[in-house]
Amino acid sequence: MEAIYAKIKELSEKYSDYTAQNLSKLVKIKSLSTQEKDVQLELKRQMEEAGFDEVRIDGLGNVIGRIGNGKRILAIDGHMDTVDMGNMKNWTFDPLGGEIKDGYVHGRGTVDQEGGPAAFVTAGRILKELAFDRDLTIYFVGSVMEEDCDGLCWKYIIEEEKIIPDFVISTEPTNLNIYRGHRGRMEIHVHFYGVSSHGSAPERGKNAIYMASRAALEIEKLNERLAYDEFLGRGSVTISEIISGSPSLCAVSDYARIHLDRRLTWGETKESAIAEIEALVKDMNAKVEVLDYSETAWTGLTYGMEKYYPTWKMEEDTEIVQTGVRAYEKIYGTKPKVDKWTFSTNGIMTCGTYKIPTIGFGPGNEVLAHAPNEKVPISDLVVATAFYAAFAYEL
Numbered sequence: 001m002e003a004i005y006a007k008i009k010e011l012s013e014k015y016s017d018y019t020a021q022n023l024s025k026l027v028k029i030k031s032l033s034t035q036e037k038d039v040q041l042e043l044k045r046q047m048e049e050a051g052f053d054e055v056r057i058d059g060l061g062n063v064i065g066r067i068g069n070g071k072r073i074l075a076i077d078g079h080m081d082t083v084d085m086g087n088m089k090n091w092t093f094d095p096l097g098g099e100i101k102d103g104y105v106h107g108r109g110t111v112d113q114e115g116g117p118a119a120f121v122t123a124g125r126i127l128k129e130l131a132f133d134r135d136l137t138i139y140f141v142g143s144v145m146e147e148d149c150d151g152l153c154w155k156y157i158i159e160e161e162k163i164i165p166d167f168v169i170s171t172e173p174t175n176l177n178i179y180r181g182h183r184g185r186m187e188i189h190v191h192f193y194g195v196s197s198h199g200s201a202p203e204r205g206k207n208a209i210y211m212a213s214r215a216a217l218e219i220e221k222l223n224e225r226l227a228y229d230e231f232l233g234r235g236s237v238t239i240s241e242i243i244s245g246s247p248s249l250c251a252v253s254d255y256a257r258i259h260l261d262r263r264l265t266w267g268e269t270k271e272s273a274i275a276e277i278e279a280l281v282k283d284m285n286a287k288v289e290v291l292d293y294s295e296t297a298w299t300g301l302t303y304g305m306e307k308y309y310p311t312w313k314m315e316e317d318t319e320i321v322q323t324g325v326r327a328y329e330k331i332y333g334t335k336p337k338v339d340k341w342t343f344s345t346n347g348i349m350t351c352g353t354y355k356i357p358t359i360g361f362g363p364g365n366e367v368l369a370h371a372p373n374e375k376v377p378i379s380d381l382v383v384a385t386a387f388y389a390a391f392a393y394e395l
Contacts, residue, residue, distance in 0.1 A: 023118035024098035027107035070135035078116035079146030090372035111364030116171020123388035151349030179360035181313025205252030212256035310352030
């Protein structure tokens, strides 16, 4: 077995240019959520070129490559959609240039998170070259619409495609650490219903903006007393938008709405989070609502889910975490750091909802996710490539 790990390491380094070039090709294709068609076709081509046993695109537009046909199923996931570029003045290079320079691949999506799929394509090539023959089926998934609605893609894969993995690796950026969880989140609207009156006599009405404002101050206080978990940290809530309406700018507002970004630590649930907000507005004419997501994928299929993304974590001594630690050690001779993400990933569905053991390991630093001047070290791509191939053998 030691020879296998040495060979994986050797091949991951040998194919570093191949991995970087593949990533560059992906980055050059703009791929916002629901608009991933062209990048998906390129990823499919790369998987086919790498010699995967089967490559197909499902009804939602996820690219699913398969190697092996064993009883246990490992899925390695990376989402192919990216956020937009933001203010172009903040970039010092073309975000769609895919430039390979000074040991980095540059551009939008290199870190978040097409670098992971570029690495797993090469890992698949290595597994085929080594004639991987374990009793394992590996699905390499280039998923869609994660930036708009994390987990939706895996809801579709599990419920509609009936692919239910035994283990999942997310290739979201982890700075080459093994991540074993993150806080959940949910999107909440609170609607306030007032009564309008002429602005010259506000006492005749009931101002919805004042209601929303009083609630906002209580929500600010609520943030300070939310639950705390030693590993995942504290839950949080913040108001990210407030809108209002009235018959006229010369009238008392009869409607207001606030949008809450609620991050959920261990032990917090959708029900507990809603109950907290309902308690704050119980004496107001207000309604608390968890939002829904429903959009049309690039394939033309409309699909959706509630915008509740459950908290998840794996204990450090579980099989999947320890398999990852061993795989890394056998290639590189040192123990990887085991940690967590700050942001949210498709793990909310695979582990948070379906309780499938899930870890993260990906190239790049999450600090650069959604940021200008996004770039990933080619050395990170090499390590991620080796890790994915070694994990398959170690499992």
